[in-house]
Amino acid sequence: MSAAAPAPPRKRAAPARAGGQAAPVSPGERLGLRSDWDFALHLPLHYVDETRITPIAELREGRVAVVQARVVQAELMAARRRVLRVSVEDEGARLELRFFHFYPNWARQYAPGKELRIRGEPRRGLFGFEMVHPVCRVATPADALPQSLTPIYPAGAGISQAWLRKAVAAALRRLDAREWLPAELLERLRLPPIAQALQQLHAPPPELPLEQLEQRSHPAWRRVKFDELLAQQLAQQMARSRRAEQRAWPMPERGGGLVQRLLAALPFALTADQAACVAEIAVDLQREQPMHRLLQGDVGCGKTVVAALAAAQAIDNGFQCALMAPTDILAAQHLQRLAGWLQPLGVGVAWLSGAQRKREREAELARAASGEAALVIGTHAVIQDKVQFARLGLALVDEQHRFGVAQRLSLRAKGTGEQRQPHLLMMTATPIPRTLAMAVFGDLDISTIAHSPPGRQPVRTRVFSDQRREAVKQRVRELVLQGRQAYWVCPLIEPSEPSEGGEGAAQAGSGPRGGQPELRAALDAHAELQELLGAQADCVGLLHGRMPAALKAQVMADFAAGRLRLLVATTVIEVGVDVPSASLMVIEHAERFGLSQLHQLRGRVGRGSQAAQCLLLFSEPLSQTARARLQAMHETSDGFVLAQKDLELRGPGELLGQRQSGLQGLRHADLREDEDLLELAREAAASLLREHPQAAREHLQRWLGGGMDWLAA
Ligand code: ADP
Ligand code: MG
Numbered sequence: 252m253s254a255a256a257p258a259p260p261r262k263r264a265a266p267a268r269a270g271g272q273a274a275p276v277s278p279g280e281r282l283g284l285r286s287d288w289d290f291a292l293h294l295p296l297h298y299v300d301e302t303r304i305t306p307i308a309e310l311r312e313g314r315v316a317v318v319q320a321r322v323v324q325a326e327l328m329a330a331r332r333r334v335l336r337v338s339v340e341d342e343g344a345r346l347e348l349r350f351f352h353f354y355p356n357w358a359r360q361y362a363p364g365k366e367l368r369i370r371g372e373p374r375r376g377l378f379g380f381e382m383v384h385p386v387c388r389v390a391t392p393a394d395a396l397p398q399s400l401t402p403i404y405p406a407g408a409g410i411s412q413a414w415l416r417k418a419v420a421a422a423l424r425r426l427d428a429r430e431w432l433p434a435e436l437l438e439r440l441r442l443p444p445i446a447q448a449l450q451q452l453h454a455p456p457p458e459l460p461l462e463q464l465e466q467r468s469h470p471a472w473r474r475v476k477f478d479e480l481l482a483q484q485l486a487q488q489m490a491r492s493r494r495a496e497q498r499a500w501p502m503p504e505r506g507g508g509l510v511q512r513l514l515a516a517l518p519f520a521l522t523a524d525q526a527a528c529v530a531e532i533a534v535d536l537q538r539e540q541p542m543h544r545l546l547q548g549d550v551g552c553g554k555t556v557v558a559a560l561a562a563a564q565a566i567d568n569g570f571q572c573a574l575m576a577p578t579d580i581l582a583a584q585h586l587q588r589l590a591g592w593l594q595p596l597g598v599g600v601a602w603l604s605g606a607q608r609k610r611e612r613e614a615e616l617a618r619a620a621s622g623e624a625a626l627v628i629g630t631h632a633v634i635q636d637k638v639q640f641a642r643l644g645l646a647l648v649d650e651q652h653r654f655g656v657a658q659r660l661s662l663r664a665k666g667t668g669e670q671r672q673p674h675l676l677m678m679t680a681t682p683i684p685r686t687l688a689m690a691v692f693g694d695l696d697i698s699t700i701a702h703s704p705p706g707r708q709p710v711r712t713r714v715f716s717d718q719r720r721e722a723v724k725q726r727v728r729e730l731v732l733q734g735r736q737a738y739w740v741c742p743l744i745e746p747s748e749p750s751e752g753g754e755g756a757a758q759a760g761s762g763p764r765g766g767q768p769e770l771r772a773a774l775d776a777h778a779e780l781q782e783l784l785g786a787q788a789d790c791v792g793l794l795h796g797r798m799p800a801a802l803k804a805q806v807m808a809d810f811a812a813g814r815l816r817l818l819v820a821t822t823v824i825e826v827g828v829d830v831p832s833a834s835l836m837v838i839e840h841a842e843r844f845g846l847s848q849l850h851q852l853r854g855r856v857g858r859g860s861q862a863a864q865c866l867l868l869f870s871e872p873l874s875q876t877a878r879a880r881l882q883a884m885h886e887t888s889d890g891f892v893l894a895q896k897d898l899e900l901r902g903p904g905e906l907l908g909q910r911q912s913g914l915q916g917l918r919h920a921d922l923r924e925d926e927d928l929l930e931l932a933r934e935a936a937a938s939l940l941r942e943h944p945q946a947a948r949e950h951l952q953r954w955l956g957g958g959m960d961w962l963a964a
Pocket of ligand 2: 554
């Protein structure tokens with residue numbers, strides 16, 4: 252039914268143009284489709300069955316059907332709205348068609364006596380069935396019916412199904428879809444050949460089970476999803492074996508060395524989880540292959556000390572260690588903490604930040620280059636060109652999800668000499684569900700701290716409508732006057748933009764930033780809360796991304812020391828900030844934050860022995876997902892559960908951030924549903940690389956083309 256009547260005026264969308272003046276882009280490109288494979292893999296969302304004609308007498312309410320009938324009457328009615336009414340008939344049964352949007356010539360086109368082929372959804376009307384806005388065209392009963400179900404593709408404004416169908420069909424005709432995967436593999440996994448799968452998906456014969464097609468569980472769908480996951484797993488395994496060919500400096504553990512002295516100096520004993528992670532890392536560091544490991548664990552679980560022990564092992568072997576953190580505040584906190592632990596043991600520490608004065612910076616650069624500083628801590632200033640190390644042996648990246656691939660790579664590229672690479676340890680407090688970890692970080696070793704140190708109080712989380720804002724303020728006032736310390740987090744103004752992070756923000760330049768309005772919100776809240784505290788107004792501090800680094804550091808120090816008790820802040824505090832005495836967290840407009848962000852923010856409290864609370868303020872109207880997020884926050888404080896929930900609510904791409912997830916490639920497989928396929932693809936990738944390397948290469952070429960850079964990191 253591709254020669255349908257012209258689209259009614261309402262549906263005519265102006266061609267979308269990038270930036271107004273730019274040259275119009277082809278419809279394919281607007282959908283991101285360029286090669287024949289792109290089109291072949293642009294798969295239908297659902298189908299309509301136009302292969303059969305249903306007699307009007309057999310129509311069923313709500314079930315889309317195709318009817319062949321003759322017009323008996325067409326009239327233009329001008330009631331409150333102009334309506335075109337067309338009555339059609341087959342074998343004596345009647346059907347009313349109604350159009351609210353139409354061209355004037357339609358009345359003539361659908362004149363009595365005309366034979367029409369009509370597709371629409373029958374509804375019960377006053378006089379039998381009617382269809383509102385069916386798709387119609389003039390056609391005699393002798394006109395052929397299609398042999399296959401009609402695909403409905405994902406499309407954008409102004410891109411017609413007819414155009415897409417033609418473009419896809421043409422691409423399929425040109426496509427070289429010879430099978431490249433070994434027959435025994437497909438047989439074992441019960442997957443059809445790719446040519447057959449594509450044919451079935453784009454033009455299914457009417458006897459295929461529609462439900463399986465639309466729910467994407469049909470073997471043809473599974474073949475496509477499997478291929479996609481296979482490509483990803485192949486690429487990761489190849490990256491891994493490339494890495495195995497690289498060399499790093501082995502760093503044996505030394506009895507009685509720096510590691511032992513640091514352990515002895517710590518004010519606490521390691522938890523079992525921490526000790527296990529330390530041991531895994533210690534083994535990696537002794538190898539001649541570069542470590543490539545992710546240390547994950549919920550906020551506040553104690554990753555820093557694990558990283559410090561890794562640093563100690565490297566330094567003990569005469570190497571330098573670099574630590575990069577995404578924000579000034581966090582980097583400064585690491586400096587304070589690690590320098591506090593390691594300097595007394597004779598370790599030289601250098602500090603690099605974008606906010607530094609030139610003179611100071613040069614002195615620090617010299618200390619890094621000479622090797623005088625064994626530990627270099629900073630923001631992304633650490634990876635700038637000017638920074639040189641004498642003997643970089645270990646690179647630590649904190650909150651790695653805040654950095655792009657290129658940034659992690661350039662830290663690693665700071666390694667010097669004899670083609671040795673530094674070992675790499677990345678840390679994240681955004682726990683990654685297992686499935687996702689496997690799909691995205693298949694080539695990464697993972698250490699997990701599953702349990703936080705003992706003695707922590709769970710954070711009690713309550714959710715309030717902002718109509719109760721006054722009551723919440725009074726509660727905060729009481730607690731602060733009792734001597735408790737609290738954060739008051741101001742609303743995110745640009746909901747899609749995670750934070751303003753000062754000059755240390757790793758994602759700078761990734762889009763419009765909400766700095767200005769967020770700043771205003773923070774200033775307002777600060778004034779309001781100072782007023783609330785009256786005579787005690789001095790204990791209300793303010794922290795936002797636009798403040799100079801030195802001032803930020805001063806404010807954090809005042810808060811940590813208890814001179815400030817209520818800290819009004821933008822999301823600059825989201826990541827890593829550690830002030831164990833803070834026990835109350837208030838988040839305004841919590842509905843604007845993502846789940847992992849809320850969890851991160853909440854993680855700023857409950858770090859000490861005091862029972863902690865988190866108060867989430869929201870304003871109506873709440874979207875369904877926002878409601879689900881707040882509900883989840885109320886119900887659990889387990890980061891892994893929340894991460895899983897986030898995955899359900901948002902899908903994997905967003906969870907990891909488009910930039911580094913590499914999931915742009917995952918168009919078809921759904922990690923929530925296709926876990927079994929992922930496992931199969933993982934095994935298949937290994938055996939394919941071993942036994943059919945040519946097929947592996949061909950497969951990758953088809954699926955990933957050139958876009959594989961992200962895999963290198
Ligand atoms: P994160 O994993 O979020 O980076 P941190 O490393 O900042 O967490 O640790 C959070 C807090 O827990 C810090 O104050 C740290 O000193 C403390 N901590 C870490 N390990 C232990 C432990 N084994 N026992 C007690 N406190 C610990
Ligand atoms: Mg941390």
